[in-house]
Amino acid sequence: MLEYILKRTAGAIISLFVVITLIFVLLRLMPMEGYFGAEYDKLSEEVRASMLAEKGLDQPIYVQLFNFYKSLFQGDLGKSWIYRPNYPIVKILEKKIPYSLKIGVISMIFSLIVGIPLGAVMARFKGKFADKLGTAFIAIVEALPTAVLMLFLQLFFSSWFNLSLLFDKNNYATWVLPIFSISLLSICSYAMWMRRYMIDNINMDYVKLARAKGVSGSRIMFRHVFKNAFVPMAQFLPGSVLSTIIGSIYIEHLYSIPGTGSLLIDVIQLQDNTMVQALVLIYAAIGIAGMFLGDVLMALIDPRISFVKKGDDR
Amino acid sequence: MENYLQNKEVILSVKDLSVRFSLRGKSLHAIRGVSLDVYKGESLAIVGESGSGKSVLTKNFIGLLDKNGTIDKGEILFEGMDLAKFKTEREWAKIRGKKIAMVMQDPMTSLNPLKTIGWQISEALILNRGMNHAQAKAETLNILKDVGISEPERRYKQYPHEFSGGMRQRVVIAIAVACSPEILICDEPTTALDVTIQAQILSLIKDLCRKYGMTTIYITHDLGVVANVADRIAVMYAGDIVEVGTSEEVFFDPKHPYTWALMSSLPQLGEKGHELYSIKGTPPKLFGVIRGDAFAPRNPQALKIDYMVRPPYFEISPTHKARTWLLDPRAPKIDPPECLKRLKELENIESGDMDE
């Protein structure tokens, strides 16, 4: 087990390294207008050189990369160029991350708590009313374009329940709609996959044996099938962490939540490249951590995964 | 063999059972009027090619018929109840595992991969014998020893993937005998296993049935293994039992042409340099009505009447009967194939694969 986790950790660190390097290099390969605006070409040679030198862009790319990693290891993500000129990015993020993190984590937990049991209940009563209702609900949510659905939620729910259209960190009632909006899609996909995996499992031989030994229908569902169906779910969860994050970028924008998602949209529009770089790095790290956790979770549930073959036992 | 029936009481009685499946709008007649008595304490083998309905027949005994199947006629009498009339899971809960248990074909997929084998055996004990966890654990360790698993304390905590096929089948058997059922159905319990392990599993089942006083119904498509385990043999063809008798009767005095064909394809009867006999043709389609003797189209010596009227059972002895017109006094005399005589010379028929 330990060996398995160590292997996965190494894998995760390597992927993170590759992703960061790639982002860094790609941003450096952008035309210089990307850094200094449309006027760049018209400037004199000396001015350009001094502008480059000021930002350390005159050095060869591998030196820049080395310097970037060096400061990264000291916890320094560099300075913002345009968003808040020469202000340390870490300081900017310090205020933004807690909002995104709180909303993201609450949404994740909420979607798991609602989505997984919903799928399980639908599988248990396959073809019955509860299943049909759930399937119809999922179909509607999946079929509507996300942007339309989210706007609809914001406008109608805020007027029905008399909630504010915008987010206010001190008023917890205003947290409800964004969290619900972010969760809705993951709830539907969790429910759909859980239902599918459970139904797949119901037809397996071990379920027949369990029935033959006198285990009741509900007990089979919840003591035997549930865990087995959850194994492929665990693998699929990291991807959904990512989609929760991506969902939250749009939702933060929609509700003016002062988090990293709306920040990313702002800095891309401003072409503040060090900020873009820092944010993409954080999102990539979250994504990779999600996959890592998915692997570990699966290994915890499924004894076959971290199993080291012991020939003498067989 | 008149004395076979002495002191024997019928534990399960199937009367004119008919089972149909609906499949894409069509109706498939899988069990076509089977009658069969099972005697307490005996070991009964049901043999026949695959697709002949062995599994479907016995699944009815524990109410595990596939959802698209229905019993449209007949009775299954057991302890004063008619199992064919059972509708609800609650009714079956009293039977399944407790009174009638089943060992299935594929031990590789029959166990829950995420639960320890100790948990899986204990579960049967807790649910069916009302034990608490500590009692169930102690009893599980006993049963593990009984089914020949060494170091039960250590094995208890292990998962199915840590066991080989043969060992897993022992675990499956342990689960089945955990509730000391009256009847143990073994549906091709060795088909998925290595030949060397097959013999071990067979003798294990035999020993356990004696020890726990269980009645065994042993399903196989391999006539070779039957000789070792069965007191009585029922031969199935196309959803019907065409011949039934004690092992000696069926082996040494078979009457039905299908039984002859089955036995002729035993590898033990093959001669060096000759190709092993195999039954020509394919079993009939079970959609629609079968006229006459279902085996007639594959039987080169079939009589005219075999194509027209379904033969009744003819009694050869109180324990031996067969459904073939050859036993009618008016029928021409047709002898069983020569090679079957050599069966008597072969004292010990060992396991071997029948041609399917």
Ligand SMILES: Nc1ncnc2c1ncn2[C@@H]1O[C@H](COP(=O)(O)OP(=O)(O)O)[C@@H](O)[C@H]1O
């Ligand atoms: N669920 C089902 N739906 C339709 N046909 C089935 C079903 N289960 C079994 N059958 C058919 O019933 C016949 C008997 O099958 P089975 O009892 O499994 O044979 P076997 O003797 O090999 O155990 C076969 O023709 C099979 O195709």
Ligand SMILES: [Mg+2]
């Ligand atoms: Mg079968």
